[in-house]
Amino acid sequence: MTEKSSPSDTWPPAHILPTLRKKPSQSRSRAAVDAVTEACQHILEESGEDGLTVARISEISGVAVGSIYQYFPNKDAIVALLYERILDEESQKLLLMRETLVGLSLAHSLRIILANIIRVEVRLFHLCQAFHLRYHEAFHLGMWRGPYKTASEFIDATWLPLLRMYEHEIDVPDPELAAYLLGKGLRGLIRSVLEDVPDKLESQAFLNSLVAMALGCLQISTKKD
């Protein structure tokens, strides 16, 4: 990856913005941009970051290298666009999910939320490796254009309302820390299992334990349930 840095550089560096060099006006070129993005996703899911070369993107998408660079200023911008599209999609789904939670017990809500987070993590897994980890900082500095500034934020946003919703049954010394552990920490846990034994994520027992840990984090007994 390109790695130039002069003192006059602005942050975030332009080359990681999911910005197209020019707007594809004809349907032909719009299709090309889509094909490139999809090829990128396909390669990342199949071979990870190491397998993602422009030559291979060209090969899989059927779009010539030169054509790719007609629209994308550089390789990272391809991943950035893919990332943006997936985040948009998933944040829609999460917003819908939140409306289904009213009236449910805390444990029940946790179950639903965690099941959703597992799904999102599986999907974002390879992208996180390729892009999010690398440009973590840029995302946190607010380059994001959608409803949430970062992937973290758009998932974390589910936790603070939840804690508020159930605040009468929660008595935890540091609610902010608890929300952080639930939003950020549990995702790390899920990811480490994902790296190791992806199948484990699908078992109900796994989800149960995750809920138990979340309740433990909120200092709530899990004795009977």
Added chain:
Amino acid sequence: MTEKSSPSDTWPPAHILPTLRKKPSQSRSRAAVDAVTEACQHILEESGEDGLTVARISEISGVAVGSIYQYFPNKDAIVALLYERILDEESQKLLLMRETLVGLSLAHSLRIILANIIRVEVRLFHLCQAFHLRYHEAFHLGMWRGPYKTASEFIDATWLPLLRMYEHEIDVPDPELAAYLLGKGLRGLIRSVLEDVPDKLESQAFLNSLVAMALGCLQISTKKD
């Protein structure tokens, strides 16, 4: 990194074994090997995997590129040796730690173990990115020579004895899964926090919450404590 694979290759591929090309017999060359290993660690901690080039290792260690290749068959072998040395060191410490646990309450034991794991994770963090994640599979297939086959194993080994030690107060549906979540999952959680806000790991509140989650995972009430 070199990435050749022919059908006749054996597993694990020789080039990732922490094996020296020849034994450094004079003290001069032993010092060189040490300097290279330390430079490797220094660079990984400072600039991560991307910054780890042989040229830079040579520059930092003061050992010429050619000399490096006199002992190390390839770049990965440098990281492998570093990994091996750190694992040896840390596994010693963990063995010592286990002896201090007898007679303590479960919550107290968890506190001590988790505090130790946090320390080890901080140390292994960059190596995991550079090496462990990449060659995860090889490690799991038993190439390891020390008392434990993998980094996972040598930390997980602390959990099963613990669960057995306290089995009269634990009643968890799937003990194996619980041990896995405590040994592997919590480390993932710690790592994700480490990536994000390393300072958080040092607070007592963080450790408290971690203990609470572990107890939750073991289905134990954390009401009074």
Added chain:
DNA sequence: CTTTAATCCGAGTGCTTGTTCATCTTTTGT
């Protein structure tokens, strides 16, 4: 002191990979 083995050196080699550019093809507007 001489010979021999071990160690050190770093410019050079070959390969991978991101990016460009001059040329050719297709679409659009009139």
Added chain:
DNA sequence: ACAAAAGATGAACAAGCACTCGGATTAAAG
């Protein structure tokens, strides 16, 4: 039907990097 704009192409370029090699330097042996 024709010109102009937009799009497509892939060989060529440039930079980075892991790794080699033949000769210089230092330590050990006789």
